Amino acid sequence: MAKKEVSAAKASAAIKKSQSGSSTLGSSTSGVSRFQKVQKSINELSSAVNTTYKDYVETLTPRLKLIDLFLVFLVLLGILQFIYVILVGNFPFNAFLGGFISCVGQFVLTVSLRLQIKVGSKPIEQVEESLKSNVEDEKVETDDSEDNDIDEELVIKTTNVEQEDTKIFKVISPERSFGDFIFASLILHFIVIHFIN
């Protein structure tokens, strides 16, 4: 659920951006064609997002789901801390930094783990995106009735990429990547605890 909202929010943000960006330009010159163009790009955008999301849901395995839930949790935790700092102030700056960076660090490590152990699916990083742009309050309806028939070319492309991906980390077995992950996380949290005092 959360994922869907996030992606929708992302789409809406992008749409808004493109609208505002091009409306200033388009007002002077041929406004109609501009508008069509914008309309088209909006359609493309939302269909892109939808395709991505559909594909993501299709390739989800329980293990990846666990990881993704953890990622979402980390992002939420990070955002929570950020909001706290904005509202209350950053007095123990060490503590805030420690907490925030531990979220970011753990997030990054987990994404790396996910990249390394995934069998067929691809990582989801929209959450990351939303962390960066920090938009999630606007609720715009998602027009998901688009013409997003995935053509064959795309399928081929995906499989190609998958094959490549299995090659990318050929030295690293899933077990080893998990070991690495634990090692790095231990060090991360050791430093964090030391930093917080």
Next chain:
Amino acid sequence: MGTEKTQLKVLGVRIETIRLLLRVIIFISIAGAAISSRLFSVIRFESIIHEFDPWFNFRATKYLVSHSYYEFLNWFDDRTWYPLGRVTGGTLYPGLMVTSGIIWHVLREWLSLPIDIRNICVLLAPAFSGLTVISTYFLTKEMKDSNAGLLAAIFMGIAPGYISRSVAGSYDNEAIAITLLMATFYFWIKAMKIGSVFYGTLTALFYFYMVSAWGGYVFITNLIPLHVFVLLLMGRYTHRLYTAYSTWYALGTLASMQIPFVGFNPITSNDHMAALGVFGLLQLVAFGDYVKSRVPSVQFKTFLAVSLTFVILLGIAGLFGLTALGWIAPWTGRFYSLWDTGYAKIHIPIIASVSEHQPTAWPAFFFDTGMLIWLFPAGVYFCFQELRDEHVFIIIYSVLCSYFAGVMVRLMLTLTPVVCVAAAMALSNLFDVYLNIVDVFTTSSNEIQEDKSTTKKSTKKSGVLEEKNVILPLITKLVVTLTFAFYLFYFILHCTWVTSNAYSSPSVVLSSRNPDGSPTIIDDYREAYYWLRMNTPEDAKVLAWWDYGYQIGGMADRTTLVDNNTWNNTHIATVGKSMSSSEDVAYEIYKQHDVDYVLVIFGGLLGYSGDDINKFLWMIRISEGIWPDEIKERNYFTDRGEYKVDKEASQTMKDSVMYKLSYYRFSELFGGRDGPDRVRNQDIPAADPPELHVLEEAFTSENFIVRVYKVKDLDNVGRNLFDATKFDNQLSKPLKRARTIKRPVLPIRE
């Protein structure tokens, strides 16, 4: 590398085993060569700490081993920067001291070897050079193969550019920093190549060690992001890159903030923003890559365009906004002086005054790296030919460092490793072709294909046996190989010569030759510092130019006003003002700062050019920066604009305390004739000797190099000190004879 001849016959064992054995032996000999060539200074002189900064590091290390670690971190040093003091624990890079402290404890408590901490400090740099050799080997091995690695290792071991900062006794941050630099780079390349979180973590750990050891860590902080950025621009994003960089950045940044001196810099100063920016960019690229693999390309283009503009606008606005708000510190002066070589001279004379910060003269490149400097471009060219991800790293590194080394002499040190690596790659490529005689004997290749780098001997043997068309290429190969063997041989000679002659002087103890040619040692510094230690009260404050602050603190154990830390420009300018103005102005400063002794370095008698009169112009410039209407540089030159100390010297010059202290009673040495100043080749007039009113001579070392003066106290009867001195002088003239007679009648102890 002469150990390789015997094993050709030992083919009963597997070749890999022999190779491994050989490699280990070669390593041990390279490390031996690297360490022993750094011991010249100990053999020539003694086991002593060199130069200036090492004296502070040595003092801090002594503090660390005699106190606890926490006391060390909280150390407030009230014996420097009098009356301000220095928060030493929070303003130093503790890596070096902690390293030698740990070694000391391990040797003492686990191995029961109670070694003097001084010896550990002296020998730390050579020991770490051995480790540098190993990490250079691994780094180059990642670039090409282990043959190139061995070559790079031997180059790194003996290249004078690196030796200059790591001879025994130069106990400076750079001594261990270069090792860590190479290790960090090696682990980074490794992590990037296989996309391992494990190696990324190791990179971060070594990066942390580097941060704790040297301010130059900023170089890594910017080089690695730049590498990633260039790879992104080349369209070489892979998930491996993401894994390696994100792991390094997240862990490394957090870890680097543990060092008190670095503090929150990694997230607040502009020097570090590039790394953060690339981190963010990489997240976006990773996401974009994911979307790209799922979506038709047309849709992706719009997506890309929209998000890119958005992100770039946001990033730039954020950077400028935060800098304007003061949340992010702007770039530091040292950083600007890297880009604009004139910047420091105008704005921060104190940075420009350090000789290490001067632009490099071009012969220095040949002097410091020998023949490697012309192999270096060839190596970079080979990098371009292959252009794998790790070669991009070497290319960026070499381009950046060539520029930096041209701007500052000091950064020659960071250039040397990449020169060694690139030169080794070039040379090893050459040897691959010219030492490979397998393709000449395509028929009988089995016997000789074993070890490529050792075939010199067999080339001679079998070349005679073959027919003519084989001989011709053989001769070519032989000629080229021998030429390069010759070059290598002379390179080794050059390195040894440079090391023993240029870089092995402790500069605390000078060596010279007597007129008859026998070597002699000039030990004025230690003589004077020891005098201070034994003859002055323990809380005496010594005013000297900042160069000598660390030495006075370390050797004489007296409180200083300024030292090489140079954290307070105004305080240094005050000292500069007291040196460059007349006696009454100086006396006021002395009294305000509780100064008891003034120390100057004077080399005119001996011809020692690094003395205070030569540094005097910088003192004037620095104090002119703070008091432009009291000190004017122009007044110290003659009418024709020359910097003179003889009878043509300007009146301001002659009135300045520095001039008086340097030449006080100088011409008396020459029996009333004009005294020749052998540094500046000018004659000091005997007719008008400088007179001192507020200071009196306390000590002058054997060769006049160090002169110590005592500041007179206020007069007992409230007279002006000038009048008092005049009165004393008049008084002492008739009394002189009486005194000389009196002197022998000392009370004899019963």
